[in-house]
Amino acid sequence: MRATATGHITICGPGDPLLERFQLLRNIGQYDSVNAGAQIPLSTLTLIYGENGRGKTTLSSVLRSLGTGDADLVLERHRLGAANPPHVVLGFAGGVTAQFQHGAWSAPMPRIAIFDDAFVAANVCSGVEIGTGHRQNLHELILGAQGVALNAALQVHVARIEEHNRALTLKGNAIPAAARGGLNVDNFCALPADPDIEASIATAERNLAAARSADAIRQQAPFLPFTLPAFDVDTMGALLARTLPDLEADAAAQVRAHLRRLGKGGEGWVGDGMTRIAGASEGRDHEVCPFCAQNLDASPLIAHYQAYFGQAYDGLKSSITEAGQGIHITHGGDVPAAFERAVRIAVQGRTFWNAFTDVPEVELDTAAVLRAWSAARDAVLTVLRAKAASPLEAMTLPVETLALIRDYDERRADVAALSGALQARNTQIAVVKEQAANADVAARAADLARLQSVRARHSSPVSGLCAAYLAEKADKTATEDLRTQARTALNNYRENIFPAYEAAINTYLQRFNAGFRLASVSPQNTRGGSSCTYNVVINNVPVALTANAGPAFRNTLSAGDRNTLALAFFFASLDQDPQLAHKILVIDDPMTSLDEHRSLTTVQEMRRMQARVSQVIVLSHSKPFLCQLWEGADIAARQALLIRRDGVGSTLAVWDVNHDCITEHDRRHALVQGHLQAANPAAERRVAAALRHILEAFMRVAYPAAFPPGMLLGPFLGICQQRAGRQNQILSQPDIDELRALLAFANRFHHDTNAAYETEAINDQELTHFSERVLAFARRN
Secondary structure (H helix, E strand, O other): EOOOOOOOOOOOOOOOOOOOEEEEEEEEEOOEEEHHHHHOOOOOOOEEOOOOOOOOOHHHHHHHHHHHEEEEEHHEEEOOOOOOOEEEEEEEHEEEEEEEEEEEEEHHHOEEHHHHHHHHHOOEEEEEEEHHHHHHHHHHHHHHHHHHHHHHHHHHHHHHHHHHHHHHHHHHHHHHHHHHOOHHHHHHHOOOOOOOOOHHHHHHHHHHHHHHHHHHHOOOOOOOOOOOOOOOOOHHHHHHHOOOOOOOOOHHHHHHHHHHHOOOOHHHHHHHOOOOHHOOOOOOOEEEOOOOEEOOOOOOHHHHHHHOOHHHHHHHHHHHHHHHHHHHHHOOOOOOHHHHHHHHHHHHHHHHHHOOOOOOOOOOOOHHHHHHHHHHHHHHHHHHHHHHOOOOOOOOOHHHHHHHHHHHHHHHHHHHHHHHHHHHHHHHHHHHHHHHHHOOOOOOHHHHHHHHHHHHOOOOHHHHHHHHHHHHHHHHHHHHHOOOOOOHHHHHHHHHHHHHHHHHHHHHHHHHOOOOOEEEEEEEOOOOEEEEEEEEEEEOOOOOOOOOOOOOHHHHHHHHHHHHHHHHHHHHHHHHOOHHHEEEEEOOOOOOOOOHHHHHEEEEEEEEHHHOEEEEEEEOOHHHHHHHHHHHHHHHHHEEEEEEEEOOOOEEEEEOOOHHHHHHHHHHHHHHHHHOOOOOOHHHHHHHHHHHHHHHHHHHOOOOOOOOOEEEEEEHHHHHHHHOOOOOOOHHHHHHHHHHHHHHHHHHOOOOOOOOOHHOOOOHHHHHHHHHHHHHHHHOO
């Protein structure tokens, strides 16, 4: 059932979780093993009275645990000294039970809303301080279920991004710093691949080396040409084949025959002798032999010798001699050493320039070249020497000599190719010289470092580490997109809900007679999560929630103000709940720290809320407060329980609220009225003692200024007597006289005016007479 706004009773719907009984409270808080509650049915309005320390908060914690599923709220209240764990059984409408056993609830009951100290501490403040957690919890409270779902979705993405960040840190740290070359992880992993990276690095290394060696490069010469001389085989062949065709064949034959008889060197010896005839014949009229001085006129060979060894012969011999000398000049002497030196210089140049540009290897076996060269040269000279010995004999280069020349020519071609290749690099060397002259060493070092980082980036295992990092980064970007979408949805929702919530809070604060209101209730997005902020406005002056000095929440609101604010937060959050009609509303000691002037308004708001929810359960240590709720509630929709002492623990019982709603003053009136209606000798002394209290209570209400708390009726009568007949008169003289007479009788039965008050004799007729007069005096206007 549920009470409507008009006070009528309605039957709860099938989804309304009406709590019907506390069937079992065992080993928890003050409750040892309580099943008395199983026999006490609860109603749509259930009031539970208990003194402080008897177990109200335990019941509230049990219901909060059931609503939130937090088992610790029950486990932490395990009864001291109990051997077994807490065991709770709650009965709900429709025969449904919720049981807490073995550290957990059998089924959740999320439709329970609770206001208690835990609500205040979680959502408003801890003592006088407001922390980050309070603002975050208040943010969720304002959002309600739909907004909490949106915020939860956002926080999932936020938490996932934090996971991405941690993973990125781990995966980034796994990439060696030495490989990155000073680059951060993102820039390093973004380096594109270079298919010719090794060549690029080699070029960069040379450029850097060139920049660092600018002076040496400027002084270093480019490659000079070096070649090997050739053997003119055709010319030598023609020279070797030459004879003297103008000599008569018979004469030439006779001369050659004679020369052969002379043996080796004979031709040379004869030819030399022919040059000496003139000197030996000087002063004579005929030519003589330079050896024997005989007349040569009779010699048959001398004419042939003259023809044979004439000018043509000398020319031939000279050509042979010149050819030999040319071979010595071109292929002998210092020429081989110069060649070796040129090769050595080329090797040194290659070693130098190869650090700055590509230079072909100088792979030349100079010893082999010299051997081939020397062999060819010696073979050629041997042939020429043979020709010189027999100038008129036609000769050819032997096959062996030609083979040696061919071998030499092959090596000579290799030398020429190498020289050409080296000289071809002189153009690039010129570029190196020009660049080195204006090079920036730092820039080229940076270029090289970047290329080395590119190589490291795309080499194993770093490439795999970077791939993992980039994949995680892409996942983070996708999650950030989801976070942005979720935040947009949440912000759109909050734009509507927060202004409405601020208006609702201020409405409740106004109803609670609070001397302040809230302003700028708005959400905030922080790294720690979404939260709420607001200002307290007092006398139209905004007061910050936190401040190092000056006015702030902690020093401007009293304890009653803070509790009033918490209650306003609670009720305002209920206003935003679309499932409010199905809620069980539990309120634990709402009057804690509340000022008396807010008691009635609190009762009024609870009555309004009772008409909007499935059930209201109020726990309090204040009987007057609970009595106010009880008196205004529908009789058929209310129930009251009492938490009372049971040995060293507590138990539940039905509470007679009507009895406790009667004041002591009402009881005294009832006592005196009862005596007037029927005599009761056993109550006569209590009736007599009640008369003075009735008079005092009447005077306290009728004349509060003249009869303040603590004043006795005797002094009050003295003041009344002094003012009688004056403008500031309190009582007329007849009233003074009547009051004095009544007081004279009543004082006989009070210890402060009669030491023997307990043995004072009582006359029924006299008591009845004064009782009538006291009641009549207390009814006067």
